[in-house]
Structures are given as structure tokens and as C-alpha cells.
Amino acid sequence: MQTTSKSGNAFTNNPIVKAIGLQRIVVVLAVILEAVLFSILSPAFRQYATVVSILDYSYYISFMAIGVTFCLISGGNDLSVGTGMICYALAGGFLVQQMHMPVWVGLIVTIAMGLIFGVINGVMVAIMNLPPFIATLCTMLITRGFGSIITGGMAVSWPSRSSPDGWFRSMFKIINNGKIIPVGFLIVLLAILIMSIVLNKTKVGRYIIAIGSNKEAARLSGVNVIKYQMMAYIISGFFAGLAGIAYAATFSSSVAPGTGAGLELDAIGGAIIGGTSMTGGSGSIIGTLLGVFVMSLLKTGLPYVGLQANWQQIITGIVLIVAIYIDVLKNKHTA
Amino acid sequence: MGEVILTMKGIDKSFPGVHALDHVDLEVRKGEVHALMGENGAGKSTLMKVLTGIYSKDSGTITYEGREVEFHNPREAQEAGIVIVHQELNMMNHLTVAQNIFIGREFMKGKLIDDAKMNAEANKLFQQLGIDINPAEKMGNLTVGKQQMCEIAKAISHEAKVIIFDEPSAALTEAEIEELFKIIRDLRAKQLGIVYISHRMDEIKVITDRVTVMRDGGYVGTLITEQCTKDDIINMMVGRVIYEDPKTASTVPPGAPVVLKVEHLNAGKMVKDVSFELHKGEILGFSGLMGAGRTETARALFGADPKESGDIYINGTKVDIKSPQDAVKHGIGYLSEDRKRYGIVVGKTVAENSTMAHLKDFLSGVFIDKKKENDVTQKYVDRLKTKTPSVDQLVVNLSGGNQQKVVLAKWLVRNCDILIFDEPTRGIDVGAKSEIYHLMNELAAEGKSIIMISSEMTEILRMSDRIVVMCEGRKTAEIDIAEATQENIMHAATLR
Numbered sequence: 001m002q003t004t005s006k007s008g009n010a011f012t013n014n015p016i017v018k019a020i021g022l023q024r025i026v027v028v029l030a031v032i033l034e035a036v037l038f039s040i041l042s043p044a045f046r047q048y049a050t051v052v053s054i055l056d057y058s059y060y061i062s063f064m065a066i067g068v069t070f071c072l073i074s075g076g077n078d079l080s081v082g083t084g085m086i087c088y089a090l091a092g093g094f095l096v097q098q099m100h101m102p103v104w105v106g107l108i109v110t111i112a113m114g115l116i117f118g119v120i121n122g123v124m125v126a127i128m129n130l131p132p133f134i135a136t137l138c139t140m141l142i143t144r145g146f147g148s149i150i151t152g153g154m155a156v157s158w159p160s161r162s163s164p165d166g167w168f169r170s171m172f173k174i175i176n177n178g179k180i181i182p183v184g185f186l187i188v189l190l191a192i193l194i195m196s197i198v199l200n201k202t203k204v205g206r207y208i209i210a211i212g213s214n215k216e217a218a219r220l221s222g223v224n225v226i227k228y229q230m231m232a233y234i235i236s237g238f239f240a241g242l243a244g245i246a247y248a249a250t251f252s253s254s255v256a257p258g259t260g261a262g263l264e265l266d267a268i269g270g271a272i273i274g275g276t277s278m279t280g281g282s283g284s285i286i287g288t289l290l291g292v293f294v295m296s297l298l299k300t301g302l303p304y305v306g307l308q309a310n311w312q313q314i315i316t317g318i319v320l321i322v323a324i325y326i327d328v329l330k331n332k333h334t335a
Numbered sequence: 336m337g338e339v340i341l342t343m344k345g346i347d348k349s350f351p352g353v354h355a356l357d358h359v360d361l362e363v364r365k366g367e368v369h370a371l372m373g374e375n376g377a378g379k380s381t382l383m384k385v386l387t388g389i390y391s392k393d394s395g396t397i398t399y400e401g402r403e404v405e406f407h408n409p410r411e412a413q414e415a416g417i418v419i420v421h422q423e424l425n426m427m428n429h430l431t432v433a434q435n436i437f438i439g440r441e442f443m444k445g446k447l448i449d450d451a452k453m454n455a456e457a458n459k460l461f462q463q464l465g466i467d468i469n470p471a472e473k474m475g476n477l478t479v480g481k482q483q484m485c486e487i488a489k490a491i492s493h494e495a496k497v498i499i500f501d502e503p504s505a506a507l508t509e510a511e512i513e514e515l516f517k518i519i520r521d522l523r524a525k526q527l528g529i530v531y532i533s534h535r536m537d538e539i540k541v542i543t544d545r546v547t548v549m550r551d552g553g554y555v556g557t558l559i560t561e562q563c564t565k566d567d568i569i570n571m572m573v574g575r576v577i578y579e580d581p582k583t584a585s586t587v588p589p590g591a592p593v594v595l596k597v598e599h600l601n602a603g604k605m606v607k608d609v610s611f612e613l614h615k616g617e618i619l620g621f622s623g624l625m626g627a628g629r630t631e632t633a634r635a636l637f638g639a640d641p642k643e644s645g646d647i648y649i650n651g652t653k654v655d656i657k658s659p660q661d662a663v664k665h666g667i668g669y670l671s672e673d674r675k676r677y678g679i680v681v682g683k684t685v686a687e688n689s690t691m692a693h694l695k696d697f698l699s700g701v702f703i704d705k706k707k708e709n710d711v712t713q714k715y716v717d718r719l720k721t722k723t724p725s726v727d728q729l730v731v732n733l734s735g736g737n738q739q740k741v742v743l744a745k746w747l748v749r750n751c752d753i754l755i756f757d758e759p760t761r762g763i764d765v766g767a768k769s770e771i772y773h774l775m776n777e778l779a780a781e782g783k784s785i786i787m788i789s790s791e792m793t794e795i796l797r798m799s800d801r802i803v804v805m806c807e808g809r810k811t812a813e814i815d816i817a818e819a820t821q822e823n824i825m826h827a828a829t830l831r
């Protein structure tokens with residue numbers, strides 16, 4: 001049962017390649033390849049507006065994906081982020097639109113709702129020991145229904161950019177004389193930076209990795225596994241709330257109840273493509289961001305080459321299968 | 336031996352259907368190594384888990400450093416200075432060595448973890464122990480032996496006053512055991528109290544000062560190691576004397592047909608040009624040091640790992656074994672050395688595990704015949720004396736040695752003609768060991784052929800009719816039992 005260290009080839013042993021990580025290099029190449037491919041296939045793709053559109057998609061997917069990454073690393077999953085995000089944005093928007101509360105209240109409520117459902121998921125997984133996949137599948141249903149109930153089945157419009165309450169939209173996109181500056185990317189980068197530190201340099205992150213790697217060992221080492229497993233879901237809920245805000249702020253259309261299902265797959269897909277393991281214990285936030293770009297490029301690019309919603313779903317499904325298969329192969333090699 | 340540091344008195348603990356501890360006593364002094372002995376399922380691990388707060392006791396008292404204590408979780412015990420190196424390794428493979436050692440009490444720089452300091456502190460520990468491990472290495476990349484050393488380093492880093500070793504040597508090589516003993520002697524010199532659990536009688540005489548023996552969850556007695564013999568201890572453990580004499584001559588009838596012939600087998604780095612024959616009714620011992628390529632040979636033969644070249648003949652016919660299914664179809668069974676990984680499904684019951692390899696015999700129509708499954712399982716539970724309240728017990732709740740018996744049952748149910756036993760008695764107590772030996776002899780007498788891979792010299796000399804010795808992936812000797820001695824086997828095992 002000797003574990004011999006695997007001797008890769010010259011490329012994988014190159015110190016620079018090692019430092020960045022082979023997977024991340026591959027993902028960056030995939031993003032570039034995708035962009036080049038779409039540009040060749042569709043002249044219309046080659047414009048600034050496309051970049052803005054890709055970024056628009058990337059904001060809410062990134063936030064969901066950051067949260068989901070923590071759940072995946074802890075050995076679990078969170079399927080409720082997609083419908084959750086819409087539900088929280090509905091609740092916040094409802095207060096603003098129908099109850100005429102200030103926007104900042106709506107924003108706080110959106111995040112608070114995310115936190116509450118994060119706690120609910122955490123309780124089910126960490127305390128009641130429900131399988132994460134099923135537990136969060138149930139919250140996926142619940143948030144979907146709950147969103148409709150709050151608004152009485154009506155779509156909710158957050159204040160438009162031109163209205164005095166529209167300032168929150170400038171957090172993600174500043175429009176100046178028709179020029180669009182996608183500042184939301186800075187917020188995403190900041191979140192990525194902070195959460196990378198949380199994952200790699202704080203107890204929360206360290207214990208979440210430990211639990212995903214070997215829960216019993218973590219417990220016997222005196223780690224409060226219930227608390228930290230819950231933390232993963234609370235983080236995920238918080239970021240689903242942020243995703244709800246990003247969604248409401250970037251898209252001018254109203255937020256419609258009953259939507260959001262399937263969006264969690266963009267996030268989970270991003271995380272897995274970025275190298276986070278489905279079986280827990282390893283993953284990286286920066287990798288997740290790169291993976292998210294693979295997904296948001298797909299979302300933006302496919303319509304340009306004439307592939308509409310149905311095809312997008314098929315292609316997203318195939319991309320996910322490939323990503324998960326790569327994860328399976330990786331685990332086989334390290335086992 | 337110094338003053339008493341720890342006293343457990345009248346400890347009682349029941350699980351559903353199992354009275355695991357029945358008024359057990361234990362006393363540990365400073366600067367002693369105290370052996371805790373007993374058959375599989377006697378309750379040794381459970382007693383130590385009660386002590387360290389993993390299980391709560393039903394009754395009894397624990398006095399530590401003069402005060403009565405009760406720990407509610409492992410952390411409280413650690414903080415008080417009682418730490419345990421578990422029987423099953425408890426490592427987080429995705430974290431580094433240093434991160435594993437300091438898990439739960441990281442060095443902080445403000446709100447952030449100070450990994451550099453943790454690496455430095457881990458290095459200090461390793462120096463103190465005289466072992467060479469890179470603290471920044473991922474735990475999953477270390478060998479089992481090195482991981483064990485890390486567990487010990489972790490235990491020591493707690494400023495421990497009492498350290499419990501639960502079968503630390505089961506997965507270690509001879510050299511690593513020497514290293515371990517050196518460390519334990521150092522700790523003893525520093526006046527720590529040490530509890531040492533092992534089934535290896537030789538070790539008990541070498542390293543321990545006193546022995547407490549348990550049987551069936553009860554306390555039998557405590558002896559001073561110097562003043563007793565191995566047989567005294569065994570007698571207390573099993574209530575009878577067991578003799579372990581080496582075999583002097585092969586019991587295979589001359590002219591027994593060759594059932595398995597392996598020619599020029601090559602597989603990966605660890606199997607180089609291995610050829611041998613196995614006769615009907617023969618026990619063929621595979622000896623060698625850890626990493627000699629014995630398990631790899633068995634796995635290649637069994638189709639578990641790909642082979643590059645080589646021919647396999649069963650009863651004279653060339654066969655093509657590409658997967659374990661092929662091997663099983665040709666009547667080969669393989670009992671893995673690593674039962675957790677390959678042998679059993681811990682979350683399933685004894686009955687489910689026992690019939691897993693041969694489920695089609697237990698079907699009536701499309702349904703599993705539960706009664707037949709239970710009856711057959713019960714037969715093997717009785718034959719192997721597996722200690723379990725019922726065949727419906729989850730395997731995860733059995734003691735280590737009894738889990739091994741379930742693996743055995745699984746392949747016996749399968750009724751294979753050729754059985755590969757890879758370290759069949761690892762972690763198994765002397766009584767159960769001799770039962771497994773009896774069973775292997777019976778199987779051989781029935782005409783089954785056995786390949787037995789073993790790192791224990793006494794086991795090789797006691798069981799084998801013929802011995803294949805391997806070193807670094809090559810066969811270096813084939814010795815008939817009549818000519819075999821410890822010396823000529825060891826010589827061949829180190830022949831480069």
C-alpha cells in the first residue's frame with residue numbers, strides 16, 4: 001500500500017505550472033478557446049456589448065458559485081441557490097415596490113432571507129443529518145413556492161435606473177453618457193479575494209476542508225463539526241442573497257416568481273469546472289471564478305451562433321458531465 | 336514506574352444488544368507502558384473511547400491526577416492531557432501534515448491562520464521524535480507508516496500526560512515499529528503514562544511494564560510483564576493455552592496437481608517477472624518486507640490491477656483474467672489487506688456483507704431470500720466465532736478483528752477453489768488467529784488451494800507448505816517448509 005509519488009511529465013512538473021495548477025491553466029485556455037470560437041462563428045459576438053453581457057451573467061453566477069464551492073468542499077452541495085436567489089430578490093423587491101420601503105431595506109432583507117435559508121439548510125444537513133443533495137433539493141422547491149406566495153404570484157420590479165431609488169444598479173454597472181462601465185466585476189473580485197482568504201487562511205475555511213476530507217477525523221480532533229458544516233450553508237445562503245441583488249441590479253427586466261430553477265447548475269458547474277471536488281475536501285475560489293466564466297460565456301455566446309434556450313440546456317448538461325467526469329478521473333488517480 | 340496518574344474503576348458501558356464493558360478497572364502510572372490485552376471485541380477500544388470522552392460511560396469512576404473527572408468530548412480529554420492514537424487512522428488527506436497535527440488549535444496571527452508557524456512547530460516535533468517528514472506535504476501522499484508517525488506527533492504536541500496507542504503497529508513495517516518503540520521509550524523516560532494495545536505477543540514482552548487483560552468486556556487481571564510468560568497472558572485472554580508451533584513438513588500429498596500456474600507475470604513497477612505454481616490443497620506462503628510487491632502480485636493475478644505481460648493457467652488451461660469478475664468466475668477469491676477500502680461495506684449488516692460476493696445463490700426469483708442469507712451467515716458467524724449480537728448488526732459497529740472475520744466469511748460463502756489471503760490475521764487476537772489458522776488448514780485439507788501473504792514470520796513458518804520470498808518486485812527464493820528457517824527467508828527477503 002505504498003503511496004508512490006506520481007512522476008508527471010516535464011510540463012506538469014514545471015514549477016510555474018505547478019504553482020498555478022494544471023486545472024486552472026486548462027480552464028483559462030477553455031475560456032479563451034470559447035471566446036475565440038464564438039468570435040469566429042459570429043461577427044456580432046465581437047463587440048463591447050458582449051463583454052458587458054458576459055459580465056452581467058457572471059455576477060450572479062459568481063456569487064452563487066462562491067457559496068456553493070464552500071458546500072461542495074464541506075462534502076455537501078447546495079441546490080437551493082438558484083430558486084433561492086430569485087426568492088430573496090422577490091422578497092426584497094416586494095418591500096420596495098409594494099410597501100414603498102427604501103431600497104437599502106430591500107437589499108438587507110434580500111441578504112437576510114439568504115441567511116435564513118442558509119441556516120435552514122445548515123440545520124437540516126449538520127444537525128438533522130439529512131443528505132445535502134435531498135435537503136437542499138427540498139429548499140429549492142420551498143424557496144420557489146415561497147417567492148410566489150410573498151408577491152401573490154406577481155412579478156416584482158426593482159426601481160429602474162432612472163428613478164431616484166435606482167442608485168443600487170450603479171454598484172454593478174455605471175452608465176455614463178451611454179458608456180457602460182461594468183464595475184460589478186470589482187465587487188466580484190473583492191468577494192473572490194475575501195473568500196479565498198476565508199477558505200485558506202481562517203478556521204472557518206480550514207475546518208470546512210477538514211470536514212469534507214474526513215468528517216469523523218475532524219470530529220475526533222475536537223472540531224465542532226456541526227457548527228462549521230452549518231457555516232458552509234450559511235455562507236452559501238449569504239452569497240445566494242448577494243446573487244439575488246446582483247440579478248436584480250444588472251437586469252432591467254422584472255424578477256418573476258417560479259423562475260430560477262436550473263441556475264444552480266451554472267454555479268455548481270462553474271465550481272466543478274474550476275477544480276472543486278464533488279467528493280469534498282478540495283477546491284479553490286479562484287478556480288470557481290474561472291469556471292463561472294466558462295459558463296457565462298456559454299450562456300452569452302450560444303445565442304450568437306444560433307443555439308437557443310433548448311440547445312443551451314443540452315450543451316450545459318454535456319459540459320457538466322464532462323467536468324464531473326474529469327473530477328471522477330482525478331479522484332481515481334489520487335486514491 | 337512513578338506514582339499513579341490515572342485510575343478507571345468499575346467502568347460499565349452497554350450498546351444496544353452488547354454489554355461492551357462490565358465493571359472494568361485500569362490503573363496507569365507515570366513512566367510506565369501499560370499493555371491492554373484481550374481478544375477481538377473484548378472491549379479495549381471501547382474502554383479507551385470512554386476514557387477520552389468519545390463514548391459516555393454508564394457507570395464507574397475515572398480518577399485523573401487525583402481528581403475525579405468525566406470528559407464529554409475528545410477535546411476536553413486532550414486539554415487535560417489525555418490523547419489517543421486511534422486504531423483506524425484519522426487523517427484528513429486533503430490537508431497538509433502540519434494542518435492535520437494542529438487541527439482544532441491552529442496558530443493564529445490575528446484572525447488568520449499562521450501556516451508558516453505551524454510548519455515550523457511541526458518540524459520541531461519531528462526533530463524531537465527523530466523522524467523525517469515534510470510538514471507541508473499533503474497527508475494523503477504519505478505512506479501508512481508515516482501517517483501513523485504524524486498521529487503520534489499530533490498526540491505528543493498536546494503536552495500529553497497520558498497517551499493511548501490503539502494497535503499502532505498493525506500497519507507498520509519492522510523498521511517503523513523499531514522507530515515507534517524508540518519514541519515510546521523516550522516518552523516513558525519523560526514520565527508519561529502510556530497505554531499500549533496490541534495483539535502481537537512479542538511486542539508486549541519487549542515494550543511494556545504491566546499488562547491488564549480483558550475478556551468479554553470484563554476485567555480479568557493485571558500482571559507485571561517481567562514476571563509472567565506469554566502463555567500466562569494468553570491463558571488469561573482466552574481461558575486456555577494456545578500453542579503456535581511451526582510446521583515441519585508439507586502436508587500436500589506428493590503428486591498433487593497444479594491448480595494455478597503463473598508465468599513471467601509483469602505488472603507496474605512492483606511486479607517483475609514473477610512465476611510460481613500452486614498445488615491442490617497447498618498453502619503457499621508469500622513472505623517479504625513491506626513493499627516487496629506481494630500484494631501487487633496478488634492484485635495483478637486477481638485482475639484488480641492491469642498486467643503488462645505474463646500467462647496464467649488454471650488446471651492446465653490458459654485463462655485470461657482482466658477483471659476481478661473474471662477471476663471470481665475462475666474460482667479465485669481475494670481477501671484484501673485493507674479491509675476498509677476493499678473488503679467490506681461498513682454501513683451494511685454482517686449478513687449483507689457475507690453474501691455480497693455470491694448473491695445469486697441467495698435469490699428466490701428476483702428477491703433476496705433473507706432467511707437463507709441469515710442462516711448461511713449465522714453458520715459462518717459460528718464457525719469463525721465472530722463476535723456480533725446478530726447477523727443484522729452493522730459491520731461498522733464490530734471491533735476491528737471481527738470485521739476481518741466478516742471479510743473471511745464473504746469469500747468462504749463464495750466457495751472459491753483458490754483463495755488469496757492478504758495479511759489474513761492483521762489486527763486479529765491470538766484466539767481468533769488460531770481459529771483462522773485451523774480454518775485455513777481445514778480448507779486446504781478439503782482440497783482448496785491458498786496463497787497466504789503475510790508479514791509475520793511466525794505465521795509464514797506455521798502455515799505454509801512452501802514459501803515464495805519476494806524482494807522489490809522479484810521472486811528471490813522458493814523454499815520448501817522442511818528447509819525454511821527465519822534466517823534463509825530473511826536473507827532472501829533482502830536479496831537485491
Ligand SMILES: Nc1ncnc2c1ncn2[C@@H]1O[C@H](COP(=O)(O)OP(=O)(O)OP(=O)(O)O)[C@@H](O)[C@H]1O
Nearest residue numbers: 350355375376377378379380381732733734735736
Ligand atoms: N458503537 C457501537 N455500537 C454497538 N456495538 C459496539 C460499538 N462499538 C463497539 N461495539 C461492540 O463492543 C464490543 C467491544 O468492541 P471494541 O471495539 O472495544 O473491541 P476491541 O477489544 O477493541 O477489539 P479489537 O481487538 O478487535 O479491536 C464489540 O462486541 C463491539 O461489537
Ligand SMILES: [Mg+2]
Nearest residue numbers: 380422734735
Ligand atoms: Mg479495538
